[in-house]
Amino acid sequence: MIVLGIETSCDDSAVGLYDTGRKVLASVLAAQLEHAPYGGVVPELASRVHLRNLPPVLRSALDGAGLDPGNLDAVAVTQGPGLMGSLLVGLAFARALGHAWDRPVVGVHHIESHILANHLERDMVFPALVLVASGGHSQIVLARRPGDYALLATTRDDAAGEAFDKVAKVLGLGFPGGPRIEERARRGDPEAIAFPVARLGDGGLDFSFSGLKTAARIRWEERPPAGEAGLDDFCASFQRAVVAQLLDRVLRAVRGRDVQALYLAGGVAANRTLLAAAREALDPLGLPVFAPSPRYCTDNGAMVACAAALRLEADPAPAPPDQPFPRGAIASWR
Ligand SMILES: Nc1ncnc2c1ncn2[C@@H]1O[C@H](COP(=O)(O)OP(=O)(O)OP(=O)(O)O)[C@@H](O)[C@H]1O
Ligand SMILES: [Mg+2]
Known part of the structure; x- marks a missing residue:
């Protein structure tokens, strides 16, 4: 199973590809340098920059892995917690891709994806x-x-x-x-x-x-x-x-x-x-x-794809994500 993961919970626009057999196929990230003059992340600016960054980051992930949308089994996206505007852009992007490619969309909790980033390079116990x-x-x-x-x-x-x-x-x-x-x-x-x-x-x-x-x-x-x-x-x-x-x-x-x-x-x-x-x-x-290796400890798209792949293996048809949530503790799905 190959899953595409999209992560926009804060100020990094990230897309990853995870294969349940071969592990990470791609992990591409555009950091937002636009916030530097303000000394912190400006939420509305982050949303706007995600809108601009996501299409080229997606293209680079697919090209880097030598894949096209026909190879994908699902599209995964961070549903929360995080900045509301940033999450909305990621979720709308994921849902549009799922619709256009006729693939299921899976919402992932950001902390669950950080935890399951440990499965990206070796199987967790x-x-x-x-x-x-x-x-x-x-x-x-x-x-x-x-x-x-x-x-x-x-x-x-x-x-x-x-x-x-x-x-x-x-x-x-x-x-x-x-x-x-x-x-x-x-x-x-x-x-x-x-x-x-x-x-x-x-x-x-x-x-x-x-x-x-x-x-x-x-x-x-x-x-x-x-x-x-x-x-x-x-x-x-x-x-x-x-x-x-x-x-x-x-x-x-x-x-x-x-x-x-x-x-x-x-x-x-x-x-x-x-x-x-x-x-x-x-x-x-x-x-x-x-x-995880340092690059998979901080926000990335591969961990989102991996978390969704582990979910789909146990729960093949999870309810598609409706609204993003800015807050909320990790929840069990089984
Ligand atoms: N080598 C390091 N040593 C200590 N802290 C680090 C190191 N590398 C990154 N960090 C810290 O990790 C944080 C960023 O991690 P992460 O991307 O997981 O946070 P976030 O996504 O902003 O927050 P959250 O995941 O809680 O929503 C920053 O606070 C950064 O200073
Ligand atoms: Mg994080």
């Missing part, structure tokens, strides 16, 4: 624990099998990726902050500054990154790091505090649960220091840790 850390989400999900999920933890305030982005802004490192902080952290001393690792009073598994973000800002204002080496130490210490919190929750979530593996998902999963630390922490428990 279930039941699994998934740490989702992205620009808008920090969650722990128990994935019993594709389509069967339980949300175990979420964030009380900021997401992990958001904390990376906001602290990078304070440090003058630009956007997106995660990769820039990770790059500098490689050269820095993670023990230079003892940033706080939040623990909630109720002993629950939820995350909280706003205290760490504020601590980083105050430290920056009161005792700015000296020179490049000081900045590298700052980044390494901040990153260590984020990783420590993520793994504190994962280790507690894994206890007493019969899972086969831990998967990392979402943009922050591109952070190879996080992956290495997770492997070190879970090795004594005999639990393998996997993450």
Whole structure:
């Protein structure tokens, strides 16, 4: 089965092709540089740029894979959560293609597609624990099998990726902050500054990154790091505090649960220091840790196609997507 996936939940216009036998056939993305002068994503501008970007991105994905619409079994699209206008453009585009090509259209939850991005390069094993850390989400999900999920933890305030982005802004490192902080952290001393690792009073598994973000800002204002080496130490210490919190929750979530593996998902999963630390922490428990290649951790169309293909294998005629949804937790479909 070959599925075309369209992803427009935020500011990347992405199209991917996934074959259940051969895995990823294409993954093409047009990043929107138009937002740079505004210091953040401007929702209406994002919708307009998707409208312009999607046709050439689609063409490039099909040409790159040497396919034409006749080879496709279904069209998949991110239905939510995300920016309403951006989702509407993607959904309208997918429905138009489905109509023109006479193919079913499958709506996919954005967080489900981030999780199932782990299936793009090697088959996933279930039941699994998934740490989702992205620009808008920090969650722990128990994935019993594709389509069967339980949300175990979420964030009380900021997401992990958001904390990376906001602290990078304070440090003058630009956007997106995660990769820039990770790059500098490689050269820095993670023990230079003892940033706080939040623990909630109720002993629950939820995350909280706003205290760490504020601590980083105050430290920056009161005792700015000296020179490049000081900045590298700052980044390494901040990153260590984020990783420590993520793994504190994962280790507690894994206890007493019969899972086969831990998967990392979402943009922050591109952070190879996080992956290495997770492997070190879970090795004594005999639990393998996997993450997609960095290009499949951040938003892409291949993960949308893959999530829809896994759904179609179990549920051959899902209801076609009607409206996009800007918010909403991951839901099970079986
Ligand atoms: N190497 C990295 N280390 C840490 N964070 C990273 C890295 N690479 C990307 N990120 C972060 O990942 C986020 C982008 O991920 P993603 O594309 O999944 O987010 P999003 O789609 O905007 O949000 P969501 O998926 O929650 O709707 C950004 O916050 C970015 O800073
Ligand atoms: Mg995303």
